């Protein structure tokens with residue numbers, strides 16, 4: 069795609085929040101990227117404009133039929149003043165996997181990354197510098213055709229917005245308590261669980277609210293067919309260390325192929341720790357906990373990076389893991405991954421993409 | 426709710442489409458109803474305003490996490506000049522069931538109906554009068570909080586838009602061919618299948634497009650667990666007449682409790698035709714077809730009312746039903762229900778709500 073990106077700069081820069089005020093995804097930078105799609109022109113008119121409301125017909129299909137996908141990735145400021153993105157190609161690849169599942173036309177991945185870089189250069193001074201902070205980037209596509217026919221849209225918008233963030237969880241890297249969900253189901257094989265699409269998150273809210281009311285930070289989903297195999301957590305993949313081996317659910321079509329998950333697997337393997345991607349039943353976890361071999365558990369995701377799990381609640385049984393404390397491997401993974409992301413450790417895997425300006 | 430509804434009339438009335446141009450949900454009336462929700466005020470500021478675009482922050486949760494529900498019902502003009510709604514209370518009840526599943530605050534059902542009536546009075550001349558036409562009404566709720574936290578929104582809008590429509594299917598009451606879906610899954614028990622929420626429809630698009638490419642009008646979904654029990658069609662419940670008995674899938678939590686389905690059940694029972702709500706496997710249908718007892722099949726929904734099924738395609742086997750023609754019972758149900766809806770037959774069940782003006 070050889071389109072030039074038109075740029076309209078704001079004449080009215082916003083005041084930046086101080087680091088202590090940062091909440092996840094609450095403040096947004098001065099500009100956004102947007103481009104349109106229709107059948108004749110394909111993706112066209114890419115432009116960077118001041119951050120502003122979208123003007124959409126109330127019949128736009130996204131409101132009614134949820135034809136929409138999104139991504140989430142982060143940019144960091146390194147101590148030596150560079151701006152880096154963490155594995156952004158993976159996110160645009162996954163965006164297109166999601167697009168495909170949702171019958172949304174593919175986006176040119178290289179062009180999308182180029183657009184993001186241009187946007188980042190413009191809003192570079194929005195990237196916070198303190199430890200644990202970053203600029204969260206949210207590319208998304210919405211179906212805009214104003215029509216109530218329950219069918220694939222003819223028109224779309226692709227948008228990138230950016231938000232300076234602190235830690236996702238108020239608790240920070242402290243272990244979270246997680247509720248194992250036995251009633252509600254998030255996704256099922258044959259469905260859209262492997263896509264990053266709005267409906268998966270809508271389907272999670274009720275269970276999440278119920279868990280939160282009992283003091284649980286997140287829900288651990290079981291599979292929709294047997295209701296016994298571990299899937300993932302709200303917006304994280306999940307890992308366990310059982311008897312010295314790292315295990316995580318295999319990509320089965322109903323969970324997200326997380327970029328953090330993939331990075332953790334590479335790290336763990338590079339350290340020669342035995343590591344398995346496979347089915348894990350909740351009964352197996354229960355047994356491992358009982359016989360003392362469930363050594364650690366943690367969630368992985370762009371927002372929280374690594375989130376140690378201190379307790380699982382399953383059918384009112386409380387499985388306390390690693391004494392409710394952060395485990396050694398969780399810690400090491402967190403330090404290594406955030407160290408690489410912030411440019412403080414060597415980028416051995418070539419994960420960082422540096423902004424040229 | 427004792428709120429007064431503020432009214433701002435348009436100064437710029439649109440040209441109405443002629444009946445032949447009507448497509449489902451493409452044209453919209455001059456006005457819309459809207460009200461807002463926040464934690465302090467609850468639902469507030471109900472107003473009727475000129476039909477206009479929504480202005481939403483790009484971070485509004487509906488775009489990212491699909492927290493949204495909708496309804497669909499119809500208003501008709503009777504030959505003697507009255508304006509009637511078909512069982513609107515059921516739709517607002519169901520809206521609140523969907524709201525509950527999606528963690529959206531309930532709407533006052535009586536007030537919502539009152540608001541709809543006021544909107545209808547204002548746009549009354551948009552209700553087309555020809556046989557087969559009606560005014561399709563789309564109430565919906567969207568989460569508007571501008572925040573990327575994957576959690577329940579603090580702010581919402583409830584909106585009603587209205588669209589003059591002809592027949593939903595280009596084919597009209599002629600039988601449609603339907604593809605029995607063996608790969609993709611729409612919903613599963615424990616999920617949000619019983620709610621009228623965007624994600625269910627997003628999850629259907631891919632299979633629908635694939636079926637359409639092979640000449641099938643709709644997809645018949647099988648259950649997500651066993652992949653063998655009949656669920657429903659795209660936006661219709663489904664009925665079969667097997668050996669003189671009418672059977673339809675029981676409400677199991679993963680299909681919609683259709684208003685048309687409910688009405689058809691009442692009609693069939695009032696005619697003393699044996700009638701069962703139960704699990705039906707695709708194998709049972711296949712057997713019934715083979716031994717000649719699969720007498721009729723039809724879909725039911727607000728948009729199409731009754732849609733006879735002339736053929737089911739299952740694993741490349743074509744099950745032609747009733748010689749590909751509309752069956753007697755399907756016809757009788759269509760004529761009776763549309764007759765009642767248009768005020769031409771006696772409203773024995775008290776289904777119509779008449780506008781007072």
Ligand SMILES: Cc1ncc(COP(=O)(O)O)c(C=O)c1O
Pocket residue numbers: 140264300301302303304305324325326327328329368369370371
């Ligand atoms: C459902 C779900 N699972 C897992 C993840 C983790 O994916 P990633 O590591 O790419 O952020 C996310 C996204 O953040 C998610 O939304």
Ligand SMILES: Cc1ncc(COP(=O)(O)O)c(C=O)c1O
Pocket residue numbers: 497657658659660661662681682683684685686725726727728
């Ligand atoms: C998934 C689904 N099933 C069934 C129906 C039929 O419901 P109703 O008869 O209330 O229109 C609809 C809506 O129209 C629907 O969207």
